[in-house]
Amino acid sequence: MRALALLMFLAATLPMAFMRPIVGLMLWIMFSYMNPHRIAYGFATSFNWVMITALVTILVTLVHRDQRQPLRMTPVMVAMTLFLIWTGVTTIFAVESDLARAEWVRFFKILLMAYFTLILVIDRQKLHWVLWAVVISFGFWGFKGGLFTLLTGGGYHVLGPIKSFFRDNNDFALVMCMTLPLIRYLQLQEPKRLVRLGLWALMALTALSVLGTQSRGGFLALGVTGIMLIYKSRHRKSLILVVPVLAIALAAFMPQEWYDRMNTINQYQEDQSAQGRIDSYKFATSLALSNPILGGGMRVWANQGMWNMYGPPGAKHRAIHSIFFEVLGEHSFIGLILFIGMLVTAWLSLARIRKRTRGSPELAWMGDLASMMQVSLVAYMGAGSLLPMPYFDLFYQLLAITAVLNVMVERAARGVVDESMVLSRPETEMTTATSPQPARRRRRSFVSDRQATGGKDKAAPASRNATQNLPWW
Incomplete structure (x- = not known):
């Protein structure tokens, strides 16, 4: 059925x-x-x-x-393309050639759709459609996992869908932590009170699903994500009151077994899982030092002979549980530099967008989205430091959205802004209802506004600031 x-x-x-x-x-x-x-x-x-x-x-x-729209090679897209090319080069010389080719083809497909995201998302409305698609897709599992944790008292591990890239409880926790800031962004932009309250409930259940994974790395990532949400949010003072109360309520709900597992975080010397991660880091470092140009290629960690050669004595071969060390082992130092370059370029691009849209009520939504995407990047770097997910789909989709925002900001800087980039749906309806003439889509030049007012910024209509006056919740 x-x-x-x-x-x-x-x-x-x-x-x-x-x-x-x-x-x-x-x-x-x-x-x-x-x-x-x-x-x-x-x-x-x-x-x-x-x-x-x-x-x-x-x-x-x-x-x-x-x-x-034409494919614009913004700095983020250039960094992403260079990384794709380099991984293709290392795949040619990979130790596990068949596994590496299959993994690179999968990675290429992910980036191909990221390119088409930049091509197809040409205005604010389409960008919000894409964000809603992402939030609903991952939010479904956050809602389901949080509800499961609530009904079972947190006594079982929350897992992702079978045969998916986030089936593992640690991977699931990473995905949910990266999704939380996107939910918050949509909540900030939503004018309908019931929808905002629903998004609050989704955020609470998504956070609870992270705790339900019983992932120690996920727990740490959730804490960092919560702090960054407070720091980056427009309504910081209100969140300072809400987030700690919510965190205490969620933590109080979890069983004693959950606390026992979290308490082992500072006992990594005695924990086999943590020690296995450290062994994989040593393996990746030794491999990169011995092959400083090409590394071992994708999935090199699956080769037992390579572990015998470069791993610590007696170490059990396993995946390299870190986005940074996995890239180091598979693509050596050049690959690691390009990978870190993607992260740094994305962060700086988002910071630049926040700076250029600050003080502009019409483009404040871009600053909100840039801030929340920075929180998602922090969640990815934090949780990803302990997980083997350097080719994670959502990360590259966020890079593409960063490029979309860059294109929109440049378009605004040239003095021409599409009305759909400025107004939200409720504001458009309000303008239509109060104006004697039907509201029409038009193009607006910031330059002409300044000239018409003698060099001073033209005052924005009251309806244009409607979303800025929404309550924090």
Whole structure:
């Protein structure tokens, strides 16, 4: 029944993608991130939903020239492309050639859709559609995991969907920590009170699902994410009161077994899991020092002979549990520099967006999104330091969204801003209701406004600041 329902859903929505390729991108996000086919049965579990939605999106984008923009190689996209090229070079000389080629092809597909995100997301409305698709996809599992933890008293581990890239409890915790800031951003922009309250509930259940994973790395990442949410949020003073109360309430709900596991964080010398991670770091470092140019290629850690050669004596071969050390071992120092370069470039780009939109009520939403995406990057770097996820889908999707924001800011800097970039839907409705003439989409020049007012900034209409006056919750 679930398989049939999923097939009917695709049959009803996929034709829309032939008219609007952004719909195809949203479908790809849903099947890639939510993995609804993983909770179905029969043919649905093996049907290649992701490939079909991706192919349709790519082909239709090439046809509809009016619904796309040129691929702009912003600094973030340049850094991402250089990393893709270098991983391709190391794959040619990889120790585990077959595994490396398969992993690189998967990585290439992830970045290909990131490029198409930049091509298709041409205004604020489409950007919000993509963000809602991401939040609903991961939020479904956050809601489900938080509710499961609530009903079972936190006595069981919360896991991701079967055969997904975040099935493991540690990976699931990372995904949820990165999703929390995106939920907060949509909450800041949402004018409807009930939807804002619903997003609050989703944030609480998502945070509870992280605790339910019983992942020690996830617990630390959640703490860092909470602190950064307070620091980066527009309503900082209010969150200082709410977040600690929520944290105490969630922690008080967890059973004693959860506390016993968290207390082992400072006993890493006696913990086999922690010691195995340290062994993998030593293996990656030794391998990189012996092969400082190319490293061992993707999935080199799967080779027992390489572990015998470069790993600590008696160490058990396993995945390298760190985004940084895995890149170091697989792509050596050049790859690590490029990987860190992506992170630094993204952070600086987001900081630049925040700076350039500060003081502009019309573009304040860009500053909010940039701030929350910085929180997601911190969550990725924090939790990812203990996890083998350097080729994680959501991270590269966030890089693409960073590039989208860069393009929009540059467009505003040239003095031409699309009305859809400035106004939210409720504001547009308000303008229509109060104006004797129908509201029309137009293009507005910041330069002409300044000239018309003698060099002073033109006062924004009251309706234009409607979202800025929303209550913090």
